[in-house]
Amino acid sequence: MVLAVLAACAPLYERGAFPADAGVVHELGCLDIAMRGAWPAQSVGPVVDARFGNRCEHAVAVDLGALRVRAGGELLELYDPHREVVPRWLPARGVGEELLEYRPRERSEIAAVDVELPGGARVHLDVPPGDALGGDEVVR
């Protein structure tokens, strides 16, 4: 019962709930996803800050590993040394956020990336250097 009460306090996602600077919201079925880019000083490559919310009353699969991120035509590799980024289920009306770092094969100057979503939609993101993302999460 205590668990249920605590769970009931978890936020419910509604359309338009993302902050204004979260980026343009794209719809993938029940899933809303908004992204913005940055290149924090601590990271080797550009970072995509992905926020996502489930508008439906059932769980939906979230597969951030399916995002394809390119810079100048080069496909960047998701930095995922522990192979954590696997499809997971977002509960009904759930909301989440993940910071994903993408690394080029060779260190190079990247000012923007293009993110291809499942379904083919493309999002162009600037990746300004030095932008702080996610508080202590960017501390190595």
Next chain:
Amino acid sequence: MVGRDTCEHRYGDDWAVSRLTGLAVGVMMPAFVVERLDAPAIDRTDPVIAPTGRTAPARTLAIGGRRSLTAIGGRSGLRWRGRHLELGIELSAAGGAPPPIDTRVDGVATPVTDDLTVVDAGALIAVHHRVGRIGGALELYVGGRSIAVPVELPPGFRPTITYADRYGSAVVSPRVRVDAWVSRYITIEATAGYDPLGGGGSIALGFAVHPERYDGT
């Protein structure tokens, strides 16, 4: 950020459905249950102690042909739900008027007037699915049943320590359950089961609390 070793945060920790998904807990009030079952074939003889101190045989015997009875009580348990598979354990206890029984000692017959008690304990496996606020499940319950038959002796007689009045049997019951989600965390559940070994079946009405929204479905 994904991959950062110093972060306690792991991918999905804050938002994903638990990999173990829902543990539905029947709490607070057990489900109300009505069971229809056959009483065991009651005909046994056990020693009792007569007022004089000597030991006498007491024969407890069901009278007539009626064996089926209705028992009313409660049922509770724990269930773990995956996205479609469900496992659970259950305990139920119910009481009901037995068929006519009396205990005969030294030619004196004393009718049994108390209810007999039926206690079931077992486990279930089920598949479930939800559409909107209504869910359904097909369950297979397997367990054991203990039926305690009341013993009423003529005045002055008392049972010995070996006096036995319990009957055990197996229960294998396919069931159908309908869940109505009254909120994202609470269901009202109605279950109907068929009990071919026990000679009847059961219906139950209760509610369950789910720590995860719709059990992650």
